[in-house]
Amino acid sequence: MQYTDNITSLKGIGEKTAGLFHKLNITTLYDLITFFPRDYEQFGERIPVSQAAGQEPVTLKLTLTGDYKYRKFASLGVGTITAADESGQLVITYYNAPYLKNTLKRGMSYYAHGKVRTEKNRIQMDQPKLYTEEQYQTLMRFMQPKYALTKGLSAHMVSKAVSMALAGLSFAEYLPEDIRMEYQLSDIGKAYRQIHFPEDYESLILARKRLAFDELFSFFMQLHRQKEITKETPSAFSLLETADTGRLLEALPYKLTKAQMRTWQEIKDDLTGGIVMNRLVQGDVGSGKTILAFLSLLLVAANGCQGAMMAPTEILARQHYEELCHMTEAYHLPVKPVLLTGSVSAAEKKKRCAGIEKGDYNVVIGTSALIQEKVVYQKLVLVITDEQHRFGVRQREAFLGKGEQAHVLVMSATPIPRTLAIILYGDMHLSLVDEKPADRLPVKNCVITRSDHKKAVSFLIKETQAGHQAYVICPMVEENEDMEGVADVISYTAALKKELPEQIRVTYLHGRMRPSEKDRIMEAYLNRNIDVLVSTTVIEVGINVPNATVMMIENAERFGLAQLHQLRGRIGRGAAQSYCIFVDGSGKDSPSERLQVLNKSNDGFYIAEEDLKMRGPGDLFGIRQSGIMNFKVADIYQDSSLLMQVRKLVEDLLMDDPDLTAKEHESIRGWLSLNFGNLVDFRSI
Ligand SMILES: Nc1ncnc2c1ncn2[C@@H]1O[C@H](COP(=O)(O)OP(=O)(O)OP(=O)(O)O)[C@@H](O)[C@H]1O
Structure with missing residues (x-):
């Protein structure tokens, strides 16, 4: 059996069942074994009926003391049967199940698992699951997985398929022994078995750690490779520094802060350095990032090329546009700006788009209207996204696609905790505007x-x-x-x-x-x-x-x-x-x-760390909705120290053996090629 085999190779899974699995994005055996449980159920020792009423599901050992009675109330069929143990008796109810008349007989004994409630002094158990003694003893030995299911596919069908796949696949360990020892990682096959059917809580924790490690390991390997690619992409446009940016800086009513100056120098070096820029400018609210975007756009415009800046809201786009128009006029800059937002009328939009295509405008500011298919740029060299994480993944990809290897500048005012920044922007160079203009008093x-x-x-x-x-x-x-x-x-x-x-x-x-x-x-x-x-x-x-x-x-x-x-x-x-x-x-x-x-x-970075601690990463900045946190097991908050360790390990490994050609790394290479398809595409984050 191979990871890449279709699930239909498993006994009992025909086309129809496979169709149900497809709904859960499961096609191959690898998809199946990486379809991890969302929770587990621990079947405990049975308790007496007299202590059973409450919120939690319990297990009782019952003997049926009556006959199964089935009645219909409008469209609802209700079946009841009395049962008891040595401490008391209760009534079991099932809905729309007339056929149970043939199986539930007076005198039979079962282990019943479900919730118990008291109603009008009667103890009731609704739709319990019934097991024989032997079946229940087996269940007790393992924690039972709960999967996120789809209609028509039961937990039992999924567990059975997973069990078959786990039994049939041979899990070749790809991590060298010394790494596994150093990070105390369990064997890969054991990890997959224990994540689905853990013997106990400790085994589950160990399995989880191993699988989180694997996920992070693949992620950083891929990230590193991407970094290498970005580092080496030569830019198709050679830009030169002109006197205009210096002139603007002289003319502004304020002097740039040291942090702004440093960042501007970094951007300038990127733009004129012959390599495609991929830079994130991160600065707390009000630290003065907009002027850095304008300077970059000016440099591009002065070189006879086009730059575009995408803002997340209409109001903000308009504000940037107006400020740039004001500066252009006041300081006689060689900039011809145009605004493109959703609220511009169709006829006007057409006119403006024609101007962009002809090169009448060299700076385009707008909302996501900038990336609509109709907009064709004459020579787009720089794309700036403001508050990048608010845009959908596809929007950003489309924006990048408008220019041929355009320089990318991302401005973010959201102070992102370190672990999250590595995940979100790991492939980008980072400039920090960590200083506010001197005339500001703290709020x-x-x-x-x-x-x-x-x-x-x-x-x-x-x-x-x-x-x-x-x-x-x-x-x-x-x-x-x-x-x-x-x-x-x-x-x-x-x-x-x-x-x-x-x-x-x-x-x-x-x-x-x-x-x-x-x-x-x-x-x-x-x-x-x-x-x-x-x-x-x-x-x-x-x-x-x-x-x-x-x-x-x-x-x-x-x-x-x-x-x-x-x-x-x-x-x-x-x-x-x-x-x-x-x-x-x-x-x-x-x-x-x-x-x-x-x-x-008032420190945004401190606040973001505290927020992350209190809420967990998924809720932060709407990341869950944007689909960025694509890890199945790893959790960047819970596993933050593992994340840092894995990142370091990957860097050290690739430093010594960049192409993983050493004999002891062969298995890593093989495993990565299997996994890359399933990972986060961070270029599009
Ligand atoms: N060095 C500076 N000295 C004084 N004022 C400055 C300086 N740099 C920018 N400003 C002014 O500070 C204000 C805030 O700047 P800007 O709008 O660029 O902030 P920002 O970093 O984009 O913040 P946010 O992310 O909250 O929008 C603007 O009015 C801008 O003109």
């Missing part, structure tokens, strides 16, 4: 409960009357009966208007508004025609209004810490002191511990 924070609402509003009035602006964030757009106690933008605005003096101008903003309406409001806020903006998290990413100095976040307990930090990043962007008020709306007397993390720190 002052406080966490309050709703009982302090009046005080918070007085503060809002004081700040707005001093000429500053404020944001109030609510989790919901409009009132919802099912979400009592959760603030919504629409009712909150109405209530706030009543609380504030008339001259303070309050407006709301949310994601369900028309794009043109959202733009109009943002524009008005930017131009100081609105004092308080009540909004959902649509303003979370990138919006830059330096005059806004207060943010009040209602129901802060409902947001993740990293997201709250992003929201708070909308203030503290100018020279004035800013304040963030987190309102814990959970109704508890004192605010939650979790929010104190934000109270204590």
Whole structure:
């Protein structure tokens, strides 16, 4: 039997059953044995009926004391039979199972497994599974796997198929003995057997560790190979540094921070170095990444080529576009920018696309409209994605495909914990903008409960009357009966208007508004025609209004810490002191511990680490939805130290033997070729 054999080679799996397995993406025996259980069931010792009622499933040893009675109520058939042990009796119920009349007979004994409840003083057991003594003894010896099934495919069918595959395959160990010893890894065949049918908890842990190791090992091997490829790809465009970028830097009303200067130098070296750039610029909120993107676009434009920048929201794209237009005009830059977003009319879009194709524009800024098939670039040399992880995998691939080996610059304001950064951006060079402009004062924070609402509003009035602006964030757009106690933008605005003096101008903003309406409001806020903006998290990413100095976040307990930090990043962007008020709306007397993390720190990296610890990686930054965490067993939080160890091991191995040609590494090479197809394609992350 081979890993690559079709599952139909197993006895009892015909075309029809194979079709059901296909629904779970299982075609080969390898797919089958890597279809890991989602949980396990431990069958324990049996207990007496008198102690059985409760939430957990239990096992009872019962003798049937009556006959099976079957009655129909409309379309529901209900079958009951009485049973007892030495401590008491109960009634067993099955639904729509008339045929059990022939099997369940008075006097028979079974081990019954299921949940027991008490109803009107009667003890009831619904649809228990029945086993003979011998069957139950076998079950008790192993933890039983639970699989994520599909209709028509039972747990028993999957377990049986897995057992057959495990028995038929010969698992050749590919890891050299010294590595297995060093990392205390069990044998590969044993690991597969024990992950499906563990003898006990310890064996399961060991199996899991071995399989997580294998997954991470393949991942880093592939990552390393990709890094090598990226490192060596020569760029088809030779760009030269022109005087324009220096001129812009001279003309700006501020001097770049040291971190900005260092990053700009790194980008410049990449762009003019003859090799395709693949760089991630990571900087905390408000650290000044946009100007670095503009300098890069300017360099490309000054070389007669095109650059494009994709932002995750319409508002943000427009903001970047307007800022670039402003700079182009003010400093006479050789830039011809164009905006391409979903809300541009079809006729106008056609016109702009024609201009892009002809080369009338050399900088294109937009949302995902930039990568629609119709857009053809004349000479796209640089692609910049802002807040990359918000884009879907396919979108990013399409964007890259628009240019021929274009330089890639990714800007991220999300401070990503180290382990996660390695997974997400392991193949990229990293620039850290780890310094904020010198004129910034750290945001002052406080966490309050709703009982302090009046005080918070007085503060809002004081700040707005001093000429500053404020944001109030609510989790919901409009009132919802099912979400009592959760603030919504629409009712909150109405209530706030009543609380504030008339001259303070309050407006709301949310994601369900028309794009043109959202733009109009943002524009008005930017131009100081609105004092308080009540909004959902649509303003979370990138919006830059330096005059806004207060943010009040209602129901802060409902947001993740990293997201709250992003929201708070909308203030503290100018020279004035800013304040963030987190309102814990959970109704508890004192605010939650979790929010104190934000109270204590303004450091995005620290907050992201804390968030990761509290929530696990899958919930962070919507990564689960975007399909980035494709590991089946490994968990980058739980296995973070293993992850670091494996990364080091792979680096050392490849340093000594880059092509894995040494005799002792032959088996690793063979195994990797089997696995690469199943791994995360990190180029597309
Ligand atoms: N070196 C600097 N000195 C002073 N102000 C600066 C400096 N660099 C950028 N700025 C200004 O700081 C503000 C924030 O910059 P920018 O919008 O680029 O932040 P960002 O890093 O993109 O943050 P976010 O990810 O939160 O959007 C802008 O108004 C920008 O003009």
